[in-house]
Amino acid sequence: MRAPIGLWAVLVLSGCDKHEPHTHHVAIRDMQFVPADLSVSVGDTIVWTNEDIVPHTVTAAGFDSTAIESKQQWRHVVAVTGDYSYVCSFHPTMHGTITAR
Numbered sequence: 181m182r183a184p185i186g187l188w189a190v191l192v193l194s195g196c197d198k199h200e201p202h203t204h205h206v207a208i209r210d211m212q213f214v215p216a217d218l219s220v221s222v223g224d225t226i227v228w229t230n231e232d233i234v235p236h237t238v239t240a241a242g243f244d245s246t247a248i249e250s251k252q253q254w255r256h257v258v259a260v261t262g263d264y265s266y267v268c269s270f271h272p273t274m275h276g277t278i279t280a281r
């Protein structure tokens with residue numbers, strides 16, 4: 181089956197040796213992000229899962245989950261390189277970092 185021309189253009193522009201996007205999981209458990217420090221590549225997805233009984237947020241300068249209720253998830257696709265610090269806006273003692281390369 182032939183792929184549409186638009187798809188070939190995307191493949192060529194993105195480069196065949198490029199890293200396949202990964203999904204990283206962070207648990208929010210006992211008022212902590214686990215793991216708290218994460219290294220990712222641009223294009224990767226991070227999924228936070230709130231295992232606590234109270235709502236939490238994932239809040240950084242460039243993104244904000246708003247409230248993630250108990251047993252719910254929030255996902256974020258990392259778009260640019262950089263070092264990000266984030267907190268839970270409800271519980272500022274909760275913090276994590278993302279290093280995106």
Ligand SMILES: [Cu+2]
Nearest residue numbers: 236268270271
């Ligand atoms: Cu919290």
